[in-house]
Amino acid sequence: MSAIDLMQVSQTLNGLDKQRSPSVFSYEYTQTLQIYRQIKADLEVLNAVEYSKQLEEIIVLLDSFNSVVKVRNDYNYRKNNLRVTVDNGINLNANNEKLYLWNLLKSAIEAKNLLSLGELYRDFIHVVELVESENDAESKIIKNISFGALNVFSTLEKIITLNVVLNRNLEEIVIKTNFLSNEIISNSDNRLVDKGFIETKSIYFLSLAFVLFFSLYLVITIFSLIRKNRKVMLSLSDISDIKSFDKNDMISSELTDKDLLFYSKMIPSIVRENNANFIVLNKSDSPIYCSKAFYDQNKTALLKTQERDRQDRLIYQVQDNHYFLSLAHNQQNEALDLDAIEPLFSVEIASIQKLGSSEFRLVFIKSESDEQSKQSERLDSLAIITGAVAHDINNMISVIVSSLGILRDSKSLILSEDGKVIDRALFSADKSISLIDRLLTFSRCKKLAPELVEINDLLEGLYEVICFATDEKVKVELVLTDKPLYTYIDPGQLETSIINLCINSSNAIQDEGVITISSKVNAADKLTISVEDNGHGIPKNIQGRVFEPFFTGRKKGEGHGLGLSMVYGFVKQSGGSIELSSQIGQGTLVSISFSLKHS
Incomplete structure (x- = not known):
């Protein structure tokens, strides 16, 4: 079992130094250290002195690794603050030289090796000489970030160097752990282990087969019951969800036999439409029945109609694919005063179906969830198009930037003005790359590091x-x-x-x-x-x-x-x-x- 435990802990070591949060790393490190110590105690009980000594060496290496990680995490915390400071400090309206300096600092923060960091540092020094005479607030901020207390380049140099040390330490720990586990396995009798594994595997497959068989039986039974009792279930579940309106537009939840007979004629249309939000209108657009979903969606307005004065009138209207309800206050004659009309609600219509040869119409209402679903689909489609276009533009700009870089470094440039023109062109290209990077984030094409x-x-x-x-x-x-x-x-x-x-x-x-x-x-x-x-x-x-x-x-x-x-x-x-x-x-x-x- 000690060998198996060592193999399991070896698999988790590779991600140990990837934990960004100090509290998370501390938890993972403590767990790993406890496993090693437990294995060491087990080996001592078995009187495996040589294996126990090897494991003690691994624990010492792990402790040294932890000390280096703490130093690296301090620098990483400074790096994260630098990233946010630089991102928020970039002024897209600044002149070309300053904007290029900001982008060089941003690239330096994301540098992965000392070679690329050194190249960025040389470019930064070259451009700083161009703006050396400027002493405005933005120039001071740039110099403070690059050479002052924060010092981007020095911080990244420390992080990259420490990462190299950590990788070597971790690799040595993994190699020693794997070597020890293999040595224990080679000197142990594995027959009992193999037998236990086979028994466990057999139990697992038998359990899986039983679960699959029971699930299949349950699905077939439920499907059979639904088919046999489809109409009854529909009627029982939906009758309680309908409300009726009388001649005075008063709402009631009690349905007569006539109401139930009328509702039974609507059920096929409701099932086909698969929409529980509906209202039934007569030829004058007045409501006859409504579903519970419609009532809940417009409950405040409908309750207000129940508490209206006797002299007030309700105005119903279907227009521009919407259904409107308004309240006309104190109307003594047929002429309506617009100032006395109070709009109560307006809902968007999904579809209208005529109920047989009668004068009644079944009006289905669009739900807010449907609108949100359509909006989500529209954004998804827009993201696909945006991602494709952004990738193509990014490829073209990459060629332009590479060509400008080669041209700037060539010896054929004689006038200093030529170099400034190329630098301005590179600035514009970098600004475009920044916009493309944001578009790639929206289109979900940017690689994440969770x-x-x-x-x-x-x-x-x-x-x-x-x-x-x-x-x-x-x-x-x-x-x-x-x-x-x-x-x-x-x-x-x-x-x-x-x-x-x-x-x-x-x-x-x-x-x-x-x-x-x-x-x-x-x-x-x-x-x-x-x-x-x-x-x-x-x-x-x-x-x-x-x-x-x-x-x-x-x-x-x-x-x-x-x-x-x-x-x-x-x-x-x-x-x-x-x-x-x-x-x-x-x-x-x-x-x-x-x-x-x-x-």
């Missing part, structure tokens, strides 16, 4: 960055759960998404306001992160389009309209869901939900 993340730690670490990115008059509050919440997610993309949501909330607050960032577990056992503000809100007629790329409600020139579309694409690619609710004058709430990883 890992186990503790959400409350992430939000607390992001708090100062959010305060820096939002307006000074806006107060940012965190409302987090007491228990840690874990999920598998790309932490960098999640941080960017939350910052985008907070910046949108800040822009929606004109004067002083509050942005509340909260975490919770919803009723569906999903991890939910919410960003809520008390800004001006989003009009209902454009709420369905806010996730589309390049759609913005702000003034021209104040944004590209890609912030929410990036969030939408990232959430969908991560297997999550996103919801938006907003009211004019009260604010907006955006919630993103992901699968919860139970610790």
